[in-house]
Amino acid sequence: MTSTVDPSAVTWTPPAEVTWHDDILINGEPYPTRNHAPDYGPNSDAYLGSLTYAQRDVMRAVHEAAHAVAVLSGGGYVHDVTTSTTAALRSHEPTAHGVASGATRVCNLTDMTFAAFFGAGERAEDRWLRENGLWTSTLAAGVELGAYGDRKTLLRSNPHVGFGAGQDYVIVHDLADHVLDEHWLRVFAVAGELVTRLRLDGDEVADLAGLPNGTHSPTCDFN
Template sequence: MPGTATATVHWNPPATSVWYDQTLINGRTYHTRHRAPDSVACGTYLDDLADGQRDTLRAVHEAAHAVAGLAAGSFVHYARISTTAELRDRTPDGQGMVAGGDVHGCNLTDGQSFAAFMGAGERAEDRWLRENGLWSHTRAVGIEFGAYTDRRQVLDLNPHIGFDGGLNDYLVVHHLADQFLSQHWGAVLAVADVLATRLHLTGGHIADLAGIPNGTHSATCTA
């Protein structure tokens, strides 16, 4: 993983692949922990949720990224989301994606922290659905598809990570993210609650809500 890992990861890696590989996105296999249902049209896996629930999911996703950045000592510039209603009118980008939100930060250099940061969004959404009695296999696949950009960043920077089992299985990213969420779940929810209505939060505001000080701005960051 990029940067220097600060500690050994203690986890139980799968001996063989636990991933489904029947989906292609932009010509590349996209592995999922849950099988994409044949009876539901691709891209509609979350459509049975109310707009407000999807807005909250989006806020939870970006809040998790932001708090993971703070917990790792990085400097968070902002977090923002768009509403579900707004996204219906957006045109997909060249990869067929519509960005629903983002977190901008800098000075995140530790490898394990980077993995937790990138995996935190999708794992936070999955956890929120479970805790609110809304989880289903179909919705879980929808969340995994929504993490396409996050996963690509991890995989492009870490070509040794794969989906065939063993120590370098992508499940380690989820494992690190789940560990982070178990420690900072209250902070993630506090940020998400405000982000869902405000739609844009500065790093300072996020730090106040999370109870974690913002980190040091990178000397090479021009933002």
């Protein structure tokens, strides 16, 4: 599942004030975040301490549900979606970037759906924090840090995208925000089921979202 973000395919006006902060370091290199926070290390869990386990469980499910709905909204195919409970994650030994907390396996994405897919998880978590009166800059930075894998995957195939230079990564967030604006209730419908069941197959996600699942790509490696 690889694609690129084609700037010529996107009509986009950057927000008036976007500042990328470089306070957080991963392996000695700055990890840009839109939200300022002290450097508590590379593990996003260190930034989320004010949230209960139940709140983190819901937010994690919202993250994966947003990925899936972004794909469905663009005509892509969802294989399955998984998440984990905070209690279960605490039983695993973290790596330098935490532990794997969930996955959304998809294929057959268009260029813009590819961008929205990778941005949707972190933007959905940020939105959930705001709508529930929980948002702080530190929590929001933790959400961004939790998107380390999503960002790195997109950037590998899009070297023209940067943070404050080149094609600004804010375009990825903006595309994701537009999808969430249109499909926010669908994200919640999927997340509400995912948070209790922890795994949904693609057809179940499509039924909950009220959107058709797309066509499986013949070149996809997922079963």
